[in-house]
Amino acid sequence: MRALAMSRLTSELDDALEQRTARGLRRERRIVDSAQGARLRVDGREVLHFGSNDYLGLAGERRVVAAAQEGAARYGVGAGASHLISGHFAPHDAIERELAAWIAPCPSARALLFSTGYLANLAIVTALVGRGDAVFADKLNHACLNDAALLSRADFVRYAHADLKALEQRLASSGAKRKLIATDAVFSMDGDIAALGSLLELAEKYDAWLAVDDAHGFGVLGEESAADPGNSGRGTLAQLGLVSERIVYMATLGKAAGVAGAFVAAHESVIETLIQTARSYIFTTAAPPMLACALAASLALIRDEPERRAHLFALIDRWRDAAAALPWRTLPSMTAIQPLILGANSEALSISDALWKRDIWVPAIRPPTVPRGSARLRITFSASHTIDDVDRLAEALADVAQ
Ligand SMILES: Cc1ncc(COP(=O)(O)O)c(C=O)c1O
Structure with a gap:
């Protein structure tokens, strides 16, 4: 009797989880196996990463x-x-x-x-x-x-x-x-x-x-x-x-x-x-x-070390120039958070996935973290990135947009 009641409870949860998946809202955790930074070892591969809030590159600082x-x-x-x-x-x-x-x-x-x-x-x-x-x-x-x-x-x-x-x-x-x-x-x-x-x-x-x-x-x-x-x-x-x-x-x-x-x-x-x-x-x-x-x-x-901030703002300037040529909407942000608005959850997932295939990790952000219809890539920069890293991201996105 107890097992039966429990299976109803868990199957309700499973139904709700399946609905999440169908709506493009299922979250997955990737497994990081290195210190936080511009380059990470994730799920067994080396990737260039634009998804943390370690804006000054201090999380792994010696x-x-x-x-x-x-x-x-x-x-x-x-x-x-x-x-x-x-x-x-x-x-x-x-x-x-x-x-x-x-x-x-x-x-x-x-x-x-x-x-x-x-x-x-x-x-x-x-x-x-x-x-x-x-x-x-x-x-x-x-x-x-x-x-x-x-x-x-x-x-x-x-x-x-x-x-x-x-x-x-x-x-x-x-x-x-x-x-x-x-x-x-x-x-x-x-x-x-x-x-x-x-x-x-x-x-x-x-x-x-x-x-x-x-x-x-x-x-x-x-x-x-x-x-x-x-x-x-x-x-x-x-x-x-x-x-x-x-x-x-x-x-x-x-x-x-x-x-x-x-x-x-x-x-x-x-x-x-x-x-x-x-x-x-x-x-x-x-x-x-x-x-x-x-x-x-x-x-x-x-x-x-104010030079960390100066470098971060140089990266942001470089990115804003490059992003203007991409087909997606940017927002008027002058900070290290530089979203690209993609709209549908499926679009955000597919662009994030296309970048992942190019060894670049930018997580897709979807509701309820952002309002419905405004799923996005939340690109974040860190003083641990280089100008070349920013260019590589912009080039990969231009390639994905074709
Ligand atoms: C604006 C804002 N406030 C508060 C928090 C919560 O901080 P913590 O991660 O230390 O709990 C976060 C993010 O995590 C945040 O983005």
């Missing part, structure tokens, strides 16, 4: 790896407990102080490490708003900001991508007790940059928090200048020169920083509130301290 090894030798490989029990180590504390000083979005800022960006976003939204409050979210925000809003039980109000008029209407008509505007700083699948200055003005006008997810801007954006030395790679807020106690800044550390985890930088009252109340901070094991050691090395490289 000095970062050595710092992780030294960290493991000193602290072991596991934190053993959550931060509030006994898992908060000296390297965690050091990196939080360093990030607070470097990334402060307001005076009296502190920083707090999380094991992942997903957990950090859950913490921010659920700690700052709840029932009777409202979250206002750009429709192209990352899924974890949306999940955070749903988990918070606040009203979840979405506005069309980058439509600040629509946002203002919704803010003006809201009777919510507390309001929070949530936005990606660099939109993860389109690569464009949010109008954070205008969003901050709206936050001020309507007395709202502004939660900024800079997963794809930290490390990449933020120009070094004589007036503001040390700005290199500080992210989108630094690039736009924005400072406010309303800003709750989150950046991930598994993308440009090349390691894992995330941090929130915000006013000290926000950070203390997260430590005391955020369930996704309290009820999870701290990230291994060896990763904080690796992060210390990678932050030093972000700061001290």
Whole structure:
């Protein structure tokens, strides 16, 4: 009887999985067997790769790896407990102080490490708003900001991508007790940059928090200048020169920083509130301290080697010139995320497959990661690519387009 009931349950799952396959939505995992980089060993072959968020080429960087090894030798490989029990180590504390000083979005800022960006976003939204409050979210925000809003039980109000008029209407008509505007700083699948200055003005006008997810801007954006030395790679807020106690800044550390985890930088009252109340901070094991050691090395490289960013932007320029000659739509992105919009899921899969046959790996991105009808190749560049790599990709795509 039990076996029979179980087979109905599993056959329902199998039917749903088959429907996914029929709609071109079945995902497959390829197996990587080398360090992250422009060239990877995947499923037994060597490929040129344009699908990671390792924008500065730090994930396999010798000095970062050595710092992780030294960290493991000193602290072991596991934190053993959550931060509030006994898992908060000296390297965690050091990196939080360093990030607070470097990334402060307001005076009296502190920083707090999380094991992942997903957990950090859950913490921010659920700690700052709840029932009777409202979250206002750009429709192209990352899924974890949306999940955070749903988990918070606040009203979840979405506005069309980058439509600040629509946002203002919704803010003006809201009777919510507390309001929070949530936005990606660099939109993860389109690569464009949010109008954070205008969003901050709206936050001020309507007395709202502004939660900024800079997963794809930290490390990449933020120009070094004589007036503001040390700005290199500080992210989108630094690039736009924005400072406010309303800003709750989150950046991930598994993308440009090349390691894992995330941090929130915000006013000290926000950070203390997260430590005391955020369930996704309290009820999870701290990230291994060896990763904080690796992060210390990678932050030093972000700061001290601005040539990585300069090279990345040269690659992006080269690509944008080449992509203009291809038959597919590009988006107005000046960041390392350079999508080619293909439309149908089957088209995205077949172009990705044609590249794979030429030993180039660009994963096809399909709904629900992107809106229906906008399946794409999400091409990402890294400082570990060369100009020749970019040319090879453009030539392969021109060949596939014939
Ligand atoms: C915009 C954005 N926010 C948050 C995350 C989640 O970060 P993590 O991978 O560290 O959980 C991601 C990607 O993973 C992202 O693209």
